[in-house]
Amino acid sequence: MQDHSKPFRLTIIAAAVALAASAHAQEAQTGAAKATSTEAPMQKVEVRGSAEAYDPRRDDTATKIVVNHEEIVKYGDNNVLDVLKRVPGVTVSGGGGRGGEIRMRGLGSGYTQILINGERAPAGFSIDSLAPDVIERIEVLRAATAEFSTQSIAGTINIVLKKAIKTAQRELKLGYGRGPDYSNPTANLQLSDRAGKLSWSLAANAIHQESARPSPALEQGYDAAGRSVLLRETTSYSATRFDALNISPRLNWNLEGGDTVTWQTFINVNRFRLNGTSDITTVYGAPAQYPHQWLPMTNDNQFFRTDLNWTHKLESGSKLDLKIGGVLGGLGNVTRRLAYNGATQTLDSKIDSKGTDRGFTSTGKYTNPLVENHALALGWDFGYNNRTDARLQRDASIAGQPAYLSDEHYKGRVLRFAGFAQDEWNVTPRWSVYLGMRWEGIFTRIEGNTFDTAHTRSSVWSPLMQTMYKLPGTKADQVRLALTRTYKAPDVQSLIPHRFLSLNNSSTEPDFMGNPDLKPELARGIDAAYEHFWDGGGMASISASTRQITDFTRQLTIFRDGRWVGLPSNFGNARTYGLELETKFPLKSLWAEAPALDLRASVSRNWSTVDSVAAPNNRLDQQTPVSATFGLDYKVGQLTTGASYAFKNGGQVRISANQLAYQSVRRDVDMYALWKFDPKNQLRVALANVLRQDFINSGSYFDQNGSVTRTSITPGRMVVRATMEMKF
Template structure:
C-alpha cells in the first residue's frame, strides 16, 4: 500500500502505469453527494452495483466480490453500511487479481483505505437527514497533526438514521390442499444509532515506518412493525395479523500494526499483524394473531453471534535491475464464529408450544504463500507474473451434532501485461485463477425460520458445513484512452470471462410440511461481460466549467445445473449504468447530479423456481456552497425519483404452484450538512 495523498492526477497516473489497472476514487468524490453510508457512494462507481447491503462487481454478489480494508480481507461481521464515507481516504477498484492479495476475488476486489493524515487540518461537520418527515442528525470530527516523524489522524462520526419498509405482496397458491389467493400489507420501521472512530498513528525513523490503525464501531437498532393479510380465496395463513418488535446491538473492533523497513538497495521488508472482534446480540418478539386479531402465538428469540479473527503477514520486495522487481511473502488468519439462538414459542396464556436451543462454533484457518515478479522487458511493455497458494481448514461443532470439517487448498497463478502505446493509449490483458470460499455463516447448520406463510417462495434457510470453495479461471482484457494526456480524463473499455466450478446453489426441499433452502456445491457456470467507463477533463460550456462522467456494464452468465433461459449465476445484475455531471456556475457554488440504472429481468434459480426483478432507477443531486476557505454548506437529495421496486418469485412442479409478487415503496432523502475548519 503506497502512502501517498491521492489527487485526481495522481490517481489517474497510478491507473495508467500499473499492470493491475486499478481505478482509484478519492475522498472528494466519495463525499460529493453527502451519503450517509458508504454504499451510497459505491453504487455510482464504474462496474459496481449495490443490492441491499451487498456490494457487487460484474453484477455478482454472494461472496464473489472481495471487500478489502487497507489491503486485507474485511473482518467477519463487517458491513459496508456501518462505515461512514468520512472515515475513508479512498476506494480502489481492482478488476484483476494479484498474488499479494487474497485470491478470493472471482468478480474482483474493492479496497477501502481508511482515513490517514495528509495535513494538520482539523475540522468538524454537522448535518441532518430527512426521510419521510423523520429527522436524523449526524456529526463528524477530524483531528490531525504532524510533528517531526510523527503524524496522526483521528476521525470520528456519530449518526442516527431512520429506515422503513412499506411493501405490498400478493400470493397465489394451488396444490392438493386447494387454491388460495392472499394480499399482505407490511410496514416496518427502524431507528439506528451508530458511532465510529478511526484513529491512525504513524512514525517514521531512519528507514523504518511504524503505523497503527484501528476502526471502532458501535451499532444500535430498534425496529418494529406489523403485517396484515387479506384473504381473497381459500383459507388464511396461521397468523394473518402480525406484530414484530426487535432490538439489537453490535460492536466491532479492528486494529492492526504495520512495520516497514527500507533496504539500502531500494528493497523493502514489511510485517503486519492485526485483530478483529465483532459482537452482535438480538432480542426478537413475534406476535401472531388469527383472523379475529386475537393473539395465539408469542415467539421470542434471543440470539447472539461473535466473529473474532487474528491475522499476520510478511512481505519482502527487492529490485532485480532497472524496471524489474521481485516480491514474496505470506499471510495467515484464524477466524472463529460462534452463534447461539434460544427460541420459545408459547401462547398468551403461558402454554409452551415449542422450545429450541442452538449453539454452534465455526473455526476457519487460512494460510497463503506467494511470489510475484514485475518487469519491463522492452520499452512500453510491462509484464507481471505471480503465483499464490492458499489453504483453508474449516471445522464446525455444535450442540446435538458431530464435529465436521472441510480442508481445501488452491493454487492461483496470475499473469498480466500492459502495453503503453504512446502517452494516450493503454492495452491490458490478464489471466488468473481465483476462488470463492464459503462464508462462515453458510457453514453453520443453524436454521433461520420464516415466521409465517412458509413455502417454496419463502423457505427457511439452513447452512451446510460440507460446502467446498468454488474455483474459477478468468481472463480480462481492455483498452484505455487518455484524451488529455497527463492532464486528466479517461475513456476505457474492457471485457472479461470466467469459468466457475463447484458452484454454490440453493437446494430447495421439504422437511415434513416445511420448505427449507440450503447451499450445496452443484455444477459449473460461465460468466462474461463488457464494461465501459468515461471521465472527461473539465471543459467550459455556456460560461460554466463542466465535468462529465459515465459508466456502464453488461453482464452474462449461465449456470449449467439449471435449465435455461435466464439461468444467471447468483442473481447476477445483467445491466448497470451511471451518467453524471458536475458544474461550477461561478463564484462559491458548484452542483451536480447522477442517474443510476440497474437492470432486472427474468431469472431462473432451478427447474421449478423462477422469478422477475424490476429495473431500478435512482437520481441523486447535490449543491455545494463554499463561502470562505475551510467552510462549506452541502445540500443533497438521494433517490429523488423514489421509485417503487418490484420482485416476483414463482414455483411450479407437477403437483403445485406458488406465486409471490412484492412491491416496495422507495423513499426520497434530503440531507443538509455544514463543515468548518477548527482553529
C-alpha cells in the first residue's frame, strides 16, 4: 500500500506547494497595483470582530460547519441523533430511536470523534440522552486541528452547550409526542440574566418516553451442498421506558483588565427500563437452547461534569486560557434472564453490574501574535480517568442444573497527555495557511480478579496543515486543502480480556471478549474542496477526501473453548475515499420575486477497501456508500414551515473471509410548522419519520460446513409532536 500511495501523496503535496507558490507570486506582482483600490478594502474585510459579518464556514482557514441553535431546535427533536441525521455528511446508524451511532464519511467504530464543549465524554455516557434545547451550537470539523484530540479519523463533532447571553431570558417549552405505542412528554426551561459584571444562565430539560414495539427475526441455515437445514422464527416484543434530566448552569464574571472567569456545570441523570420477551419457534433443525425468554432490565446512568475557565489578557496582546475540570459518572445495570421450555423453567439468572468513572482534566492555551498576520498558539491537554466495574451473576439451580455464582470486578486507569502548537498565517489577503503539530500519549492499565493485569501504551505525532485560497478576480470562490495524520485508540471496554456470555450462543449471536493486544489505528488524510458563495447567504461546494488507515480494527467471530466468541482485532490496512456536494440558498437570491423559500441539499459518496478481506463489498465497518439530505423552509407572515428528507444507503459488507453483514436502505422524512402568535408565544408542530420505513439488518457466518444467516426487523413508526414555547 505504501508503494502505491507514495506517488499520489507526493503529487498532491507538490500541487499544493505549486498552488501556494503561484498564488504568492501572483499576489506579489499585482499587490502594488491593487493596493489603492482592490486589495486594501479586502484587508479591511478581515474584520472578523463583527459577529454578524463573520461566517466560520467562509472565513476560517480550518474547514468547519456550524449548526446554530435555531437549526437544532427547528424540528422539535428531543434527541440529538435526530438533529444530526439532517447535517450534511453526517449519518446516524440504526433503525431510529435511541442507541444509534453518529458517523462522518459513513464510518462507524469510533472513527468519528464526539466532543462536549471540546472534551470527550466518559465511557457509559449516552449522547442520545442529551436534549437539543441545552445545545448552543454543533461544530462539524472535517479535518483535524491541533487544539482538539486527533482521535478523529473521519472527523470531529463538537457539541457546545448553552452559554450566558447579554440580555435577560425567560423561556419555557412544553411538548408532547405521540405515535403508535409511543408517548413522549418533555419540558424545557431556559433562564439567564446579568447583574453588573456577572452573568448567569440555567438550562434544564426533562424527558419522559414510553415505547413498545415488536422485533421479529428469522434464522436460516444451509449445509455445504446448499440444502436448507435450519429455520427458526423469533417473535420478540419490548416495552421500554426512558426518563432523563439535563441541567446546565453557567456563571460568567468579567474582571478588571478584560479577564473573565467562567464556571460551567453539566448534569445528566437518566434511567432506562426494558421489559422484553422472545419466543423462538424452530420449524426444522436443531432447537434453540432457550426458546422462550423473559428479559427485564433496568439501566441507571448519572453524569456530572464541572469546569472552571480563566481567560487572562496580557499587555503585549497575548492571551492565556486555562481550564480545569472534574468528571464523575455512575452506571448501574440490573438484568434478569429467565428462560422456559414449554411450562418448564430452564434458566433463572440475575446480573448486577455497577461502574463508576472519576476523572480530572486540565487544558491550557497561550496565544501570541508574534508577527503581524500570524496567530500562534501553544497549549496542553491533560486527562486522567479511573473506571471501576463490578459484575455479580447469580444463576439459580433449575432443572437439574447446578447453581452458578460469579463475582467479577475490574479497574481501568487511563492517563492521557497532549501538547500542541499551531499557527494561522494570513500570507496575503487571499491566502491563509494553518499549520499545527500535536503529540498525544495514552497510557492504560487494566486489572481484574479473573484475568492478568494488562498494560497498553500508545503515542502519536500528528502534523497538520490546512490552507485556503480565495481565487483572484472574484469575491465568491475559494479552494481548500488539508493534510492530516490522525488515529483511533482502543477504548477500555475493547481491551478488557473478559468474556461476556450470550444466551443462545451461535456464530450469529456470539459472546464478546476484549483484546488487550489491540493497537491504535493510524491514518493519513487528504481533504480538498472548492466553495462558491453568493449574496443572501447562498453557497455551493464540492469536496473530496481520502484516508489511508493502518492496523484498522474489526470485530471477528471465532470458535474458542466450545463457544462462539466475537472480539476486536487489528486487521491490516484499509483505504477510504469520499466525494461530497452541498448547496444552500434562498430562492430570492436566484429570482428576486420568488417566495421566501430557503433550499438546502447535499450528497455524499463514500468508498473503502480492506486489504485483508477479499472483494466484493470489503468495506470498512459497514460504511454507508451513499447518503443525501434535502430540505426546504418557507415563511409567510407569522407561519414558518419546512420539510427535510434524509437518505442513507445500505447494502452488504464483507467483514472477514467468513462473515457478512447487511443493512437496509433508510429514508427519513420530517416536517414542521411554527406559528408565532406574538413575540413571546409560539407553537411548533412536527412530524417525524413520515414514511414509517422498517429497518432491516442481518449477519451471516459461513465456512466449509455451510452457512447461517440471522435477519431482524425494527418496525418504523411516525411520531407527531407539538411544543408550546413561551417567553416571560
